[in-house]
Amino acid sequence: MRTVVIYEGPEIDPVDTGEVRIIASPHDLLVQRAIEEYAGGADRIELCGAVGPLPQAAILDAIPTAAVGAVLYGFESLDNIAAYKTAYAAGEKLQDAFLYLDRDAPATGRRQARGDTTFVAVPDSAAAGQVAEELAAGGVTLFELYAGLGPHDAAAVWRGAARVRSDVAVGLATYPSPLA
Structure with a gap:
């Protein structure tokens, strides 16, 4: 896919x-x-x-x-995503990370940077949480999950990043209901 x-x-x-x-x-x-x-x-x-x-x-x-x-972002991220948006609008230098599923990626993640955004392939939830903790320690406050990562992965990212800082926001790609 x-x-x-x-x-x-x-x-x-x-x-x-x-x-x-x-x-x-x-x-x-x-x-x-x-x-x-x-x-x-x-x-x-x-x-x-x-x-x-x-x-x-x-x-x-x-x-x-x-x-x-x-x-989209859950309730637990709303204050922090609002603060991120305000800082972004004020021109502050911010760091963010996009994580996506790649079962062949190493447990430490496969990283590529473009400007202030780090794109990281992770093989599973455990790796996602570990990578998020490391990135949060380095200043990343915004995490977005894509390409097959789901709610359990988002929870792992939240827990990992929250071990080192309290101002993180975690968003997850969501789709319209097929019943819509």
């Missing part, structure tokens, strides 16, 4: 592992990029938390047969 993660930002070199492709897109091109990636063979499209459900709905309108998820 090929998952394409799209986050809002200036276009830079994508992270591409074959099964997972992570790209940046300017806001005004989000729908177009999603259409292109779907036409290019993406099975799932996942949108970062800064993109949200409004563009998600526009993408679903443009390609109704696509599986399009968006990162």
